Amino acid sequence: MKKITTIVAVLCFSLVTQPTWAKSVKEASIAVFESTAKLGSTTFTEFNDDAAKIEEAKAAVLSVLKDPESAQFRNVFITTPTQGTAVCGEVNAKNSYGGFTGFQYFITGGLRGFGTTIEKPSSETGIYMMEWCLANEPKN
Template sequence: MRHLVLGLAGVAAALSVAACEKIPGTKAYASAQQAAADQKLIAEGQRIAARDLRDPPAAQFREVFVQRNPVGAAPWAGAPVVCGEVNGKNAYGAYAGFVRFIASPSKGLGELEPPPATEGDTQAFNDALLFRISWVFGCLGGKGKV
């Protein structure tokens, strides 16, 4: 009998917490609203990141998150950004490997991590460095190493 009462009390507690997600002004409601907004941002950020791939519908994503307070200079400052890793197909139809991406859904901007620079290719080196700086300030809020 005691286990039945404890079980019913646990079910009642779980139902009351779930009900709070539907009551405006509660912490659970705000958290549920934030999660729904983040899911919309992530979906749009993934769409932006995939649009430059050879086969956008085949894109695979991992480690995707929303950074609500990017710091630093434009274009990432001032609006939430979506950061993560994307894997796309190459010309042979095989997946090429995951690379980092940054996307700003509100600005419609996205950037994929460039391939490593070869020795003497200063433009590729500069592109890679600029992406790393964007990643640290846009995705990590300035808390990381370039």
């Protein structure tokens, strides 16, 4: 129960601290990605290693797909922005017509059924998502 309360508090804080208007799609998108990372800082704390975080993130993505059994993942990595943790990558899965959608970008804070965004690479939000993810990818 404490975890759920913390997650709700983080989301409420994120919504309150974001401006009620956005100057652009990019600003609105970045606000969503930052909120996702704040959510992830709570969700992923119980996982000790990166592999477990990635598996939990994949489970979160699967929970919002029409056909989770068909999912294919690639280029999955953990981001480390200054305020949180998020997992980014690409997923391809079947839609409700039974055809594959093509690989799409995703970002998740790891909470199943919530805090996950999937966007087409050609969409404006998808472009900003991958830019944000790559900018916050840990440098080895």
